[in-house]
Each structure stands twice: as structure tokens, then as C-alpha cells.
Amino acid sequence: MLIVQKYGGTSVGSTERINAVADRVVRTYAAGHSCAVVVSAMGHSTDELLDLAKGVAGDSNSRELDALLATGEQVTTALLAMAIGVRGVRAMSFTGWQAGIATEPMHGAARISEISAASVRELLAQGGIPVIAGFQGIANGHVTTLGRGGSDTTAVAMASTLAADLCEIYTDVDGVYTADPRYVANARKLSVISYEEMLELANLGSQVLHPRAVETAKRQGVHLVVRSSFSDEEGTVIRTMGTMEELRVVTGLASEREVARIALVGMPMGEHHLAAVFSALAAQQVNVDVIVQSVVRDNEVDVSFTVQEADVERAIRTCEGLAQTVAYKQLLHETGLSKISIVGAGMISNPGVAAQMFSALEEAGADVKMVSTSEIKVSCVIGGSHLKAAQESVHRSFELDALT
């Protein structure tokens, strides 16, 4: 098999960890597989580089920030190639440009446009192990970076380019769980999950795998496994689920803390106020999550939306700045909220899932303040103090502790 393995920052956080990763890569190789490795920067090295950039007031210079940050992954590739070499297997480091990873000509959050990988293929053909810098590429001779989730995306795109049989994402957790094990004692590790469910869970802040990488894997048909570099536990396979019967109604639950709700009350109908509000928030880099518009009453409409608590001041200032143009009657806000969501591809064909969730939340004493649904997801905003009880109640209600 040709396997692409990706190791994240914690997995390569020290030379001890890099030696452990080299052991694992060599074991895979010794088992008769071809192997290409994609790595992140070591532990906190990206933060240290960012601090240096701040020291010269240069952290808004996106071209140079990319040139600076790209050194982080380069360091890991060289060290891991050394460590594999010491174990008697030929390995070679590749920067983004050396691996032929071309991106759009933009900095900070470029998308991969094409991977040529000629030298990578050549080394694989000779039985060597390419160790490739994640997160980076090249555009018109300039170094670019891929932004958040970049290394996961590099691994998936490289697996697709090389037509790899498998792409293993090594991280510090041993798979995808039905709920966050830190909060739900009975959380179970899933052995398999569909791309769609993983995508919803990833978007919901289950930080195992970046949604961008899941999307790419789904589009390119890359077989993904999420597993731990700290143990030999089997991970979670992410793949296309065969039949409707295979699909679980609810696969897992995800939650988010420090959520704030803002409401614009009493806006006159039909004046494109929604576009005005959310364009202004986007221009101020406020990430809006759930948006709910109330039913019309007296020719007026209320809109409420959630943001992260860290963004709430900025969101309020932005809305205040719109008071002239949008003409709402009241601006309300509430902090200390949480969001709890259930995800399951089988939900589509199962009515009553949302109702069952509301009951479970009610049993936990949590008032539902906002609701948002997609075909395979139900999200509810509740008071933060009820989150733990709500997680347990929902987990129990959908019998997630019985899943395998």
C-alpha cells in the first residue's frame, strides 16, 4: 500500500517525539508499505515565530509572514528525515516548492491549485520516504501558506495526487468520539464515520481534523484515518458510507463554549437590513455562527445571531454603527451561552430527532434559546451552566454510549 501519514504539531513537539514518529514511519515501511510523510511545525514554534514578527511590527506583512512561518515546517521535515535516516531508511525533506505544491497567488490562506510532486514520486519509486512540509506552497516564486488546517489539507491533497491507498492523520487524540470525552464520561470512539458527518463535526469545533481537509478528501475520494501518534490504538476511519441502513441517525454530539447572542429587535420589513448587518460584521472580521430571523409581526422583524464571546464587543460596536441605516429599535446581547449539536447522516430519513433533542435538553434543565438545523445536524444554543448536564442527557437519549 502507499500510505500518506500526517503528523501534527504536538506529535512532533520535541526531538523525543520526532524520534518516536520516525520509529512509527519505519515500522510502516518495514511492514512493506510505501510511505510519504507530511508534517506540521514543532509544537509552539509557529507562535514563537509570530512573536518575532510582532517584535518588528511586521505581523501584517502577509508575504513576509508566510516566508517566516514556512520555516517552522521546514525545520520539522529536516529533523524527521534525519531521524528516519538514522534508522537505516532513506528519507529526504521537501519544502512546499520542492514538492511542487503550487497555490493561488495569495498569502496567509492560499488554496492548493496543483501538485506536481515529480521529485516526491521519484524518491518513492526508489524506495525512499519523502518528508514533506505541510501548510506551505509556492505561487509565482513566492512562498505561500495555506492558513488554518493547512497541514491536514496538504496531506489529503498529496494523498490524492499520489493516488495513495490511505491517508493517516496522526494527532494527540486517538480518533473521533461520540462526544468530547472530557465532558461526557461515556463518550465512545467511533470506528467509522462518513465524510458528511465528519464535516459537520469538524465545523462544530471537534478539533480533530480541519473541515477543509475533510472536504478535499470527500471530493477526491481519499480514504482517511484519524489516529493517535502517542499510542497504537486503531483510529477512526472516514469514508463514504455504503447504504442508507449503514447510516446512524445520530453519530455524535459536539459543543462549543463562550458563545454570545446578539439580537436586533424591531427592524422595519423589506429594507435589505440582513445584508447590511452581516456584510458589516464580515468586514469587521466578526465570525457569525447561528442566525435566526423571527416571524414577522406588525411589519417588523427581529434578527438574532451568535458570535464567539471574544468578538462580542466588536460585533456590538459594528451594530451600533449601523443604527442610522438599519433602524432597529433595540440592540440586546447575552453572553455565557453554549451551543450543543447532534450530527448523523441517518437523520435525513428519521423524523422526530429534533424533538427528541429538545426533550433531552429539557430533562437537563436547559432552556433552548436558539435552534439551527441542517439535513444531518441539529444545533441548540443553551445557557452555559447547563452544558455538562445537557451533553450527558443528549448522549444518553440517543444511546451514543452503546455505539461502536
Place this chain on the structure above:
Amino acid sequence: MLIVQKYGGTSVGSTERINAVADRVVRTYAAGHSCAVVVSAMGHSTDELLDLAKGVAGDSNSRELDALLATGEQVTTALLAMAIGVRGVRAMSFTGWQAGIATEPMHGAARISEISAASVRELLAQGGIPVIAGFQGIANGHVTTLGRGGSDTTAVAMASTLAADLCEIYTDVDGVYTADPRYVANARKLSVISYEEMLELANLGSQVLHPRAVETAKRQGVHLVVRSSFSDEEGTVIRTMGTMEELRVVTGLASEREVARIALVGMPMGEHHLAAVFSALAAQQVNVDVIVQSVVRDNEVDVSFTVQEADVERAIRTCEGLAQTVAYKQLLHETGLSKISIVGAGMISNPGVAAQMFSALEEAGADVKMVSTSEIKVSCVIGGSHLKAAQESVHRSFELDALT
């Protein structure tokens, strides 16, 4: 004028220092000059990267060591380009490959074979400031490094390629002195020195400028200035000296501590023993400095040579290993020695310089244990305890304190 400025590790050792360097670059630019900058890695960052390589037992993997170490200079280029940009002047970082610096296909100590510099020229033509990583290049798509003195060499080679009017080497001393000011109170800064004299002084361990860079500058006719990035003092100009009259008999003195002498006594004549001994030492990476062969007596010959004290054990072991093939009668060694040298291009046409040096050493109570001379240099090995007195005596004798 087009000026290439090179800043060494101490000059860019922190973000404060990088900001100070940016101020200086922008002052040069504001004075109406075009400017290209070459930088080293920040302070001790190269040592930190080497420690990481040791942590994975990979410091003998020369390809990956180059890939690793090259990140050090890349970090500085990005930070300095940011800092210059913040000051309102356009700047852009260049790695070795981005600047088109091609080297021989070897790692660790590659020589520059060609610089294309197309993008560097383009930026200069647009009035921007290229900030180029010293010490690194590219060969067949692999990152290479230039070894010791590499950044100085990059600066000189880039100045030659761009046909710059001047190449300024910024360091932590403010020029070239007649002697080391730490040891000789009356040491004077030289305003000008010839390439040849600088070359001898550089080879003698006056660590202002690497001999390789001086050689390149001499060959390519690059005008060099050595000066401090910590002050506005005028530095020392290194250039071709016009006439013989201009040449000083003695320009400066240099010295080296922790020298050891090894002697192989009583070797039979005519058996190629010299080649055998020094090939074996070279193979063991022992750097041999002064070599003296005695006059022949009873068909036997004695050879003595100096090494750094750190290498003395290795040198002795190597010589002991040769006892069968070389057949010397005795292996002697002595540590705690020093070497003192005088350099001056005018020496060629002035007899009696060596004699005057011996007298000065005698006055200081220093026995001369070995002598080595070139056309513009006299070196003497003496007991280390006499070095300070010897330096002062020689400095006074040649009236170096009267030089300007």
C-alpha cells in the same frame, strides 16, 4: 550608489537589533542609494538548530543539516523585510534559491558557482530593497550551505554580480585594528588595508571577516568596508593599494591562543613520511597550522607542527597509529603555546623585518619555538604566558600605535 550591506549574527541577534538594522538600511536608502541586504541567522539560532539535529542523531546527514540550517537565515530575511516595510520602504525577502544563488552540488561547504539574481535586480529596478539570506544556495533543487564565512561570501558575490559600488560588512567591531584591542591597549583602527594584508590577518584569526570573502572580493574587485552595526564610526576600507610607497611594512599583528605543538623526531629520510602524516591528520579532520621540517642530520629528519589544543589528543592518536608505517623515534608534544604574527604588504621590499620581530619578542622574554613566514607575514610560536608582553613589545617596535 548601489550598496550591498551584510549584517552578521550579532547585528541581527534580537528583534530590537533587527529594528536598529532596518533604521540603518532605511537611512542609507533615504540618502539616495540603492541597497541590497544580506543577513546571517539571528545570534545563537544556528546553535539551537544544531542542538535539535543532535537530538535526532542527525547532525551527520549533510543534506538535511543544510535544509535545517538554511531556515535560520530565512527567519532573519523575513523579519528584516517586515521591519523595513514598516518604515515605509518596499522590501522583500529572498532565500538562496529565490535569489538565484547556485552552488556546487555538495553540502555543508558548497562554493557559489553562479548567481542569476533576476528577481533581485527586478526589485532593485523598482526601487525596492532585496533582503537576501546569506550562507545558502541551491544545487539541483537541493538546499546547500556555504560553510564558515558563508554570509560574508554571499554578500561579496552578490555585490560582484550586481556590480555594486560598495559592499559594507556590518559586524560587532568597528573595523580592522593593528592588534586585538582587548590585549594591546594602544591598538589603532586602520582606515584602509590591502586585500592581501586583510587576507593574512583574516587567516590569522582576526575574526572580522572570513578569508574566503576577502579572496572573492580581491578576485572580483569588490570594494569592501568593515564597520560596526552598533555605532556610526567609520570602518576600515579594504581595497587595492595604489603604489608600493603606500604599502606599510607592518600593518597589524594577530595572535592565537591555545596552540599545541607536536613533533615527530628521528624519521628516516626519503620515505614520503610527510605526505603520510599530513594525509592521515587531514582524514581525521585535524587542522594543522604551522609546519616546520628540520635540517637533515644522520639521514634523519624531524617534523613539528601546530594544531589547536582542542585537536591535540586526536592528532597524537593519529600519529601513534602511524608508528608502523612512518617509523619515527619519538613523539613529543607541548601545549599552552601561542602564535603571534605580523602582516604587512611592504614587508616584501624591506629586509630585516623578521629580525626586528625576534628582537621585540626577546625583549618581552619570549622564546621563539617555531617560525613560519610568507611574503607579507612572519609568524612565531611562543610560550602562552609571554603573549601579552610579546604583543605589546611587537606593537611598539613596529610603531603600530602611530599608524592611522
